[in-house]
Amino acid sequence: MNITNEAIDFMKTALEDEEVKSVRICTEAGCCGPTLGLHIAAPEATDDVKDYDGLTFAVSKDAEAMAENVTLDVESTEDSASLVLRGLQETC
Known part of the structure; x- marks a missing residue:
């Protein structure tokens, strides 16, 4: 995954009042199959962390x-302004 500087700045502002300062990207159910979801959550042991x-x-x-x-x-x-996932293949 690539992350733009604008997205980093956006997330830093969004997480200012949060205890957890990390974003976890994982699969979740979409309308037509799995898609990516972003969650404010601590990394899990098997995650690729950067x-x-x-x-x-x-x-x-x-x-x-x-x-x-x-x-x-x-x-x-x-x-x-909102976060977007550019290049994500649609499942439908």
């Missing part, structure tokens, strides 16, 4: 192949 500018990102073993060519980025509109 530190990006003081923020921990953990990718679960079951999500590694799906996350390989995905980039976590920020998409902004006039009213708000």
